[in-house]
Amino acid sequence: GDSVTQMEGPVTLSEEAFLTINCTYTATGYPSLFWYVQYPGEGLQLLLKATKADDKGSNKGFEATYRKETTSFHLEKGSVQVSDSAVYFCALSEGSGTYKYIFGTGTRLKVLA
């Protein structure tokens, strides 16, 4: 079945460092891909999305490109802030009318001042 694999955390960075969180997927069809963020004590929020190959999703300085050839959707940010400390989830939507998501295990990011 479809699946999402994320890099293990936690990831600890200094403020203004470059961030990469790896995400790869397996899917039989043509899924949409998402990054969600969960701040402490809150539910998940959509960070960015890409619905087809070579699409780049971006929001709040974060970017991810849908790479069909490598089945990847890595999250990047050029300069992280303390306020970016959170858990980041990669997800795919199977589409085909099911509207069901498959989430990765989440990667905890801690940014130090």
Add this chain to the structure above:
Amino acid sequence: DAGVIQSPRHEVTEMGQEVTLRCKPISGHNSLFWYRQTMMRGLELLIYFNNNVPIDDSGMPEDRFSAKMPNASFSTLKIQPSEPRDSAVYFCASSPRTSSSYNEQFFGPGTRLTVL
């Protein structure tokens, strides 16, 4: 919009007791999802509804768990009897059903359940 509303936010109960978690989705959304989050297993989809009808309940752990959606604005997740291993954060999410492949899910703040 008030967003997805869940109640209670925290629940502490004793093993064997019945627990009912409640969710009010965003008005106009057609799909509703129940998730469970634990450190060990991450985020697991328990069940989801389209237009109040359960579509996939394959994630429901066992018969002790049941979910209902009597109307478009309300859903419950019930655990009876509860066990300590049910301790987790339970999230409800809703989504507008469109013809697009992009179908963002909007999450509630979660209910933290502790079963002693």
